Amino acid sequence: MIDWATLLPLAFAGLMGLAILIYVVLDGFDLGIGILFAVAEEEDQDPMIAAIGPFWDANETWLVLAVGLLLVAFPEAHGVILTALYLPAFVLLFGLILRGVAFDFRAKVPAGRKRRWNRAFLIGSLIASLAEGYMLGIYVLGLQTGLAAFAFGALVAVCLSAAYAAMGAAWLIYKAEGELQKKAVKWLQRLLLFTVLGMAAVSLATPFASPRIFERWFVWPDLLYLSPLPLLSGVLFVYLWRETFHLPKPGDRHALVPFLCLAAIFTLGFFGLAYSFYPFVVPDQLTIWEAASATESLGIIFAGTAVVLPVIIGYSFYAYRVFGGKAGDLRYD
């Protein structure tokens, strides 16, 4: 007899985690390209937009799915987390709205107003990234308040934004050609430093913020089993760092490698966090099972999710293939 009451909340925690991870990787490069507008020349901006044009709508929908799953599967946690993060959540939404509409407006307004919407695109992407980083920081600390928590949140905000920008640069290396591609390599090189700093900060802060997490990590032999997470991340970072001195390569070999590397690093970091927090959905307050909806309701949602999610993932591969290769002009006809 399968114990659905134990299994379903666990499955939903997994699904939600997957949705968050996919969101961070996919919308990470969209937001990153927005942030890179700060240093991009005006003639680079159209190709940069073209590199994310067909994807961003679907990418942002992963956030709706992640927050939606939190809402429907763990309603109590949704309430606790979002009332605690009321203002940063608002700032995030403001940024996402600005970024999303600027994307469309900039291409459709009279030519003279385009710059205004380019700026809105940059500002929106930047605030949304900062807000996500800040929320992550506060969440890692178990929704603490106070000056120290704020400072840590601000640090994570800056580092996550830099990491997103690095993702954006890595995506551009794949999608862009010529001068822009070379610039993207330079951008990536500089941004990697901040990304390393950010991941190190979160990795060190989490165990020290919570004795429970400290004990999960620094116990023999668990430490041994967990050691591949930081070690592999380190190796990938070093590899990527060295790679940036050789890109772009003749015949555009390895153009997708930086992006895949960063995605892998994000994934490793994500598993580290997931291990730290399990079984809590609100750190040290609510476990997955305490916060879950009624089992029968979860069952209904699960049936739909099990059908739809593989199709979405399959379709996403198709869409990325249709729009694969170097970005052409973004045109409707």
Add this chain to the structure above:
Amino acid sequence: METDPLILSRIQFAANISFHILFPTITIALGWMLLFFKWRYSATGNTAWMRAYFTWVKVFALTFAMGVVSGVTMSFQFGTNWPGYMQKVGNIAGPLLAYEILTAFFLEAAFLGIMLFGFRRVSNRVHTLATFLVASGTTLSAVWILALNSWMQTPAGFEMRDGVAYATDWWAIVFNPSFPYRLVHMLLASGLTVSFLIAGLSTLRYLRGDRSESMMKALRAAVTAAAVLIPLQMLAGDQHGLNTLEHQPQKIAAMEANWETGANVPLVLFAIPDEEARTNHYEVTIPNGASLILRHSSDGVVPGLNDYVGNHPPVLPLFWSFRIMVGTGMLMLAVSWAAAFFLWRRRSLPRPLALLMVPMALSGWVATLAGWYTTEIGRQPWLVSGVLKTADALGPVPGGHVALTLAIYLILYVVLLAAYIGVLVHLSLKAAKEGDSSPLPGVLHRPLTQPVAGE
């Protein structure tokens, strides 16, 4: 200054959802309209249809983006301001919302990329399929969301255990008493909104002297759709009203500003309802009108607010939002039939009618919002009729925070709305200047061969 988080949170939710609904109202029906253009193009090979498609798919892209970003706000809002809602009815609202997100995600956002930018990259057939899937996705989303909203109006298929709602019959939950009526009413509203939007902006081009074939085709299609849909909508609205009379009589009483239950109730055309004095000022009425409309007999008994003292929605906003909706509908009927007559019989539009049709581009929004205010304010003081009061769902957010965020939201929405309408007008004027002289799009039934890196 004293700030009341309840009223502020309510205004904020109203502002967010009002802003949001503007865009799905367009995308739901515009998707099908685009599919129609695409179908005509595939069937006739006439590229004018495809030009019409490209003109309006830009509007679709922009509108969809507005809908996505304002929709993200909605998914956060339950937690930030109304945690009590999911605590109490989450077991029912959750699955419905989840299915909304999944279908929206599954069909809309995912296939949008191909629909918008893929015409040269996939075959005509796949592109048509993408358009069909996006249109189906928007419509299916609407089905789920309206099922949830209707359930909040007329809950069914559940039981309360320890103060929390548990589902007992999902069929009854989805097909709750008001759902079929609300769904039809809303889908028709979407069709009318889009018809008038296309008609209005095409007329703007017409007034600028543009007579291009693609514009005229879109204009005729939109006017015809409007002329056909508006009588259907009136019938659907009447049926919806009768359904409300059966299940939410206090809402009808407030809509009609009828203070006393009784027979031979007049139809109030104009009044300033006064809840303190429980009477109407400056009344203009048609004798027996309300009894005739609601009971189809002059001595039919119409429920009055005296049966629901202290437990009925506010009268003034309900009375007026209902009249604004109905008034806009009447105007739509007159304008669309006149325009259809002139376009099909005289093949031209008289200038005064054309001048009226341009602002009528937004008439669908006015009617849709007024209708939603009627039904949503009409549910107060309940959030879920008879199960959860709005006041009891509020979260512990300080009023000052809500006031601050509300102010920024409002400013943002005004700016975005101005920009959105500005862009629609700009796109129309630009199209009017270019006419049908731009280069032809890709070739029928086969993707345009263009070099793609990696091939």
